Amino acid sequence: MGRWAGGLWVVGALVLTGCFAAPVYQGPKSDHFDGETFSNQVPTETKGFEDFLRWRRTRVAGNWPEWIDAEPGPAPPERVADGRLRVTFVNHSTLLVQMDGLNILTDPIWSDRTSPLSWAGPERVRPPGIRFEDLPPIDAVIISHNHYDHLDIPTLQEIERVHDAPVYAGLGNAAFLDSEGISSPVDMDWWDTIELGKGVELTAVPCQHFSGRGISDRNKTLWMGFVIKGPSGAVYFAGDTGYGPHFEEIAERFAPLRLSILPIGAYKPADFMSPIHVSPAESVQAHQVLGAPVSVGMHFGTFPLADDGFEDPIKDLKRALNEQSVPEESFWVLDFGEGREVPPLETASNQ
Secondary structure (H helix, E strand, O other): OOOOHHHHHHHHHHHHOOOOOOOOOOOOOEOOEOOOOEOOOOOOOOOOHHHHHHHHHHOOOOOOOOOOOOOOOOOOOOOOOOOOEEEEEEEOOEEEEEEOOEEEEEOOOOOOEOOOOOOOOOEOOOOOOOOHHHOOOOOEEEOOOOOOOOOOHHHHHHHHHHOOOOEEEEOOHHHHHHHOOOOOEEEEOOOOEEEEEOOEEEEEEOOOOOOOOOHHHOOOOOOOEEEEEEOOEEEEEOOOOOOOOHHHHHHHHHOOOOEEEEEOOOOOOHHHHOOOOOOHHHHHHHHHHHOOOOEEEEOOOOOOOOOOOOOHHHHHHHHHHHHOOOOHHHEEOOOOOOEEEOOOHHHHHOO
16 A cells, blocks of 8 residues: 555545534525435436445556656736736636736645645645745635645635635535635536626536535535636636536536636546546547637646546546647646736637
């Protein structure tokens, strides 16, 4: 058992047996909420404790480094405007989106572990690509769902202390965030739209996943992606998701997208992960369906969460781009801490 596998076993067992559960949502029924639990657009099998044990017994885990002592990237600019759009990859699913004078942070995690425990659970293999103190002023934080690698309380508490930025998340998460000292949490349902200011709107969109910080709160809060739309264009942040019809629906509602941010990691073994995590090949399919001239990969290279090895997501992404005849330059894999300007739509479409 590897250095992180034992910790993951402990955390998985604790989470799946009901420890660390978060408050649950109470509200009116909808097409994806039956009054007690949320569901995906397409019925999706999510794995239980027996499936987890079976995976653990039979797993063939890929290789990960013990530690990469990488230097942080440069501090991002304080703001961008005048039609510019800039994206910086920090780590895992944490990216800084800068557009129309606003700075938006996705699923921020600067903690050493993605775990309810400080001494066990998946541990990062490299430092964050941007030092926390080098962040520009943060205007909004978006949280795709309440799993520990996406909703990290210590990081959110530090953002609260330094930036006092509102936090937007799915239905039911505001109560938990408020209980942890986050003063401005906002619950959103799929297709809700909120004004962020400066002509920028935030819309919560469906994804195919699940929620829970313990088995007793499984699917009791809502999971989602987001579209950020302003004068400089529309940016789609997928969160964690399996492949589903939501990609076509988002493309239809928000075309033309200028940028898509898509997960490429934690996809092995496929029989366990595919309902809730796209593979790199499926991300390339989603990239084509969404129609954005540029996509950026995320959810890789930071925490060992599944059986894909450290280098597998990038290798499999390159293979999928070649097999699906998609230009590599249209699907970026940014270095940790790298920020890059996204071309305007008319420029990107001519590349």
